[in-house]
Amino acid sequence: MPAIVEDIRYALRQFRKAPGFTATAILTLALGIGATTAIFSLVHAVLLKSLPVAQPSELLRIGDVENCCQNGGLEDDWSLFSYDQYRDFRDHTPGFSQLAAFQSSSDMAAVRRPGSGHPAESLTSEFVSGNALSTLGIAAYAGRLISPDDDRKGAAPVAMMSFRTWQQKYGEDRAILGSTFLIDGQPFTIIGITPPGFFGERLTSNPPSLWVPLGDEPLLRNSSSILDRPNIEWLNLIGRISPGANAKQIEAKMQLELRQWLLSPVSELSSEDRPLVLKQTLHLSAGGGGVQRMADNYKSGLHLLMWISSFVLLIACANMANLMLVRSTVRKQQISVRSALGAPRSRLVRQALLESITLSVLGGVAGVALAYGGTKLILHLAFPDTYIPIDASPSVAVLGFAFGVSLLTGVIFGVAPAWMSSHANPIEALRGANRATGQQGNLTQRVLVIVQASVSLVLLCAAGLLTQSLRNMQNQNFGFDAKDRYMLFCGPQLAGYRSDQLEPFYRKLHDALMSIPGVTSVSASLNSPLDGNQSNFSVYIEGQAPPPQGSNQSVSGLDRVSADYFKTIGTKILQGRGITEQDTASSRKVAVVNRTFANRFFKGKSAMGQHFGVMDQKYAGTYEIVGVTEDTQYLGPFQPIRPMYFVAGTQHVQYVEPIAQTWEKMLSYMNAIEIRTNGHVPNLESQVRRAVAQVNPNLPVISFKTLAEQVKSAFDQQSMIATLTSLFGVLALLLASIGLYGVTAYSVERRTNEIGLRMALGADRTAVLRMVIRGAFQQIFIGLAIGVPAAVGAGYAISSQLFGAKPYDPVILLLTTLTLCIAAFFAGVIPARRAASVEPMQALRME
Structure with missing residues (x-):
């Protein structure tokens, strides 16, 4: 361990002596790891993260399909239930220690404090059973939770307020507890505040501000009440399984209970529907993630962005490999001297690996900082006008992901420099192994640039196709005219x-x-x-x-x-x-x-x-x-x-x-x-x-916007995917250009003697300029030859995300190819001009 610590300290000293190399490597890795980590943050929050409740693994959801709002009649595969069905399951299913009901949609409520003089404002509310919040296992931040005694006819009307609403609208005023609010004109007592970070039983772009007992639904809805309508399904059910209970046995019992209830007079099932009762099914699913309607909606788009960000990380890693290979080649003489002085091969390999890993970890730390800002940007793009309860701060899982990616990058791309260190020949290195002519000596670096160019083309084409698809969607004929039209929503x-x-x-x-x-x-x-x-x-x-x-x-x-x-x-x-x-x-x-x-x-x-x-x-x-x-x-x-x-x-x-x-x-x-x-x-x-x-x-005015804004909001997810794909495509192009510049500049440096000799023998500066740029474009052309078919294949892979756009649009292919060539020209012209400015006598004197 002391030797490893000493090698890390040595690596840090070497990085300090080469600030340009260190800054480039860390920035390259930070961009790649930051982009991937930002997307993973969103994937983790929407698709993977459990509800912020106690023991989420013990929760089961009744139903395995996502549904919303209100249904009437038979569902075939049941996921929504009436209040009467909920009570029947709750009272006859001993496999659950608690079974709770949650309104499958949210209502807008007009809320104001009596005597305040302010008009009512609309807040999102949700009806829940009296045991709902205790079933989830949360504790009140202040006050108390809604209890089963609150969820009965004749009980005093009460409600719980979310911590966010209490903080933002009422400044965490403790006087709110026990005070009366008018909700849709009816007096309710605020009995508690939910804990920070709690957003309910599902992730949504408009989480509830108030939770109200189901028993108060007739009070708020009056003649439109559906609480006592056994054939209107409108509740999601989530239960906490009893210790030792078997989920499959509970599912079989509940399916039998469902069919018995449907055949009972309570269900009010028509005679035409009775023969279909035996076809009705009910399945349990994991409830730790809650009702995952948002996850279903965003799943395909987030998976696509995860793949795209992985390609950006691949390009960043290729740049990292190029930098490390160049560094190892430049240090061949130093490594050879150490080897000649008796340094064991294992020590040289370990030092090279530790340098790569240390650099990758530093890049990962910088990437987490970029990921924080990137996650906030993604949330703004995905939900421009709404709040969703996703924290942009890196969680433990996200930090672990970033650290794992950094460590893996360091190990994988430290192997080649370590291998070169272990095989350094002291005699050849001391003779001047850094000098090279023609295309020899940097084949690996050129291959990596070719990979970068081809991947960049794929990402740019994907961005072009998704952008064209979004434009086609927005410009289609929807059957109405949005110009000079406005939408007012009030209940x-x-x-x-x-x-x-x-x-x-x-x-x-x-x-x-x-x-x-x-x-x-x-x-x-x-x-x-x-x-x-x-x-x-x-x-x-x-x-x-x-x-x-x-x-x-x-x-x-x-x-x-x-x-x-x-x-x-x-x-x-x-x-x-x-x-x-x-x-x-x-x-x-x-x-x-x-x-x-x-x-x-x-x-x-x-x-x-x-x-x-x-x-x-x-x-x-x-x-x-x-x-x-x-x-x-x-x-x-x-x-x-x-x-x-x-x-x-x-x-x-x-x-x-x-x-x-x-x-x-x-x-x-x-x-x-x-x-x-x-x-x-x-x-x-x-x-x-x-x-x-x-x-x-x-x-209350719930919202006011133009009809054009309402149309635009229908494309929020597609706009996010197209915008982020374009950003990642530009980032990939930038990283590929940096890689091409690095390899070309390194090639020019190694061939300084050859260039001086050529110019001494009569070659003019234009010929040298042309030679260097031709070498750079050879890699780009090979990358294009690989990238064009790959881009067409990628177009077919994302065809489900396209609307009115062909997977092989020739115009987009042409434009992206031209963009890549222009970037390659500027990446190659700077080292080419430097090569053309070399004085022959000075070049011939250089070692």
Whole structure:
């Protein structure tokens, strides 16, 4: 050990004597390791990290597929459950020490302190069972947790607040505990603060600010409550397994319990669905990572970025190998003298390896610092306008990853210098082994440059393809016009409006917004284009046989809209008309359908005048189709266009079934308000907020943005991947250029005598310049010969990430090849000019 310590101290002294070499090597490694570590930080946080709870390995999730929000009917592979199903599982499954329920989506709540004089602000809230937070094994930072006693009818309304909300909005004021807040107009007592870093049972871009017991759901949702609706599934279930229990046995028991519950009268299952009960399945999955919906969404993109950053690290390592090989060659004479003086070969090998490892560890330390900033940059690119609970500070796992990469790099790329040290011939070295002519003596370095050039081309082409794909996505026809359109989101239910109070509210809000100078039209809708939301129902066509049970071909999306909706968002009416002011509660019920709806359900026949309904065949004559619109994208840019029908916001169906009545009330609230202007309107947002406050000061504005911003947000993930791939491509090009410069400069230095002799024999400076640049481009051309086929192969490998872009786009290949050649020219011209400026007599005197 003392000898190893002495060798490390010697290596540090040598690095201090060669600051240029040391700085270049550390910076090269820092860029490669920093880029890889930054991506690994995100991969670790989104895909690998467990929930910040006690003993996450003991948690099991009921379900193995990701789902959201609310379902009705059979699921086949169950992952969402009703409150009644949760209670049945909780009371009859002894394999769990605790089984908890969590709302599968989040609600926006209007929150304010009584008597504060400030308008209500919207905060994210989530309903949880009384044992939810104790099941996860967290302790309250202040106050106490929600308990089962809080989750029962008649209990005093309580809520827990997140540490982040308490810190940022209320300055960690301890007086918050025990105080009363109005949540959607109802008084709630804040009983506790969750611990720092806790974000709930799932990672999301908008974690809850408040947790509310499930028992208070009817208080906040009033007539739209679904707590006592056994056939509406809306809860995620996570349990803590009992000591000694077997997960497979629990799964089999719960599957049996599910089928028994479905066949019981409580489930209200229709006679048509009963034969399908035996096909219903339920699977348990690891719950330590919580509900991993974000992980599923970002998995493919993060894996791609991990591969790309690994290629950047490969180029950095090739540069490191080049630098170490050059250093070993330059020090041949020194090593030979030490060998001649009796230094054992093992000592020379160990010293060379320790130098490489020490340098790599220093590069890794610098890389962690770069990774910290890189992770913050990636988070900003991935979630530009939202907060997600991912810490950019390096965690223990990330630090271990960076250290492991650094150590592995040092060992792998220290082997060649160590081998050269152990095979140094003292006699040959002392004769002047540093001198060389032609292409001899640096073959390994040239091979590494060729590898760098080919990998750089692959990354640049991938960046070009992803950027072109993103441009194609953003420029496609979505079926609406985003120019001079704005989106206002506000929830009337947050201000306490009941479903029977909505019509006058929307009329008043419409008039207030229309009074703003420059506003030309205003509309309201349940869902808006590319907001990612859609409610789906099975459609029954009058005069046609009902669709078979479980058939997806009969499913259509619903949007409830006000008059002038299609004009406001710029969607064309292909046939008939849109929803108008004449479509009132007392007039015939009408619907407008999109082209895909008309083609699927009427197969070439005209949809105009046809009738259809939802929920059941007996409602097939509910709506009369009065218009057909062009197809509009609502769910997302990669989702296929689905059938959609649009109904008037003022018209409601009087269903007989309780579940149908619940859905009809829930879908009455149109939270999206579309505003169209005549060009730019100064201070529009402040004017809109004032108009909303005039309608109701307790009505919170959830968000206000342009429709173009809403469209752009649908491409956040693709934009992140394209941007980071471009950054990594530029970084790879820079590292490859540095490698080419280093090898060319080293070759010029070794051939100084040869160049002097050539010039003494009559060669002019232009010939020397041409000779050096030709040598540099020989490596680049070989790299291109390898890189072009590899780039085409990489294009096919990422074809699932491409939209409207060919994997072998010749224009992108040409541009990236030209870019690489230009970089190679500038990397080679500096040492070439230095070579051309050598004085013959001075060169011939050099050793």
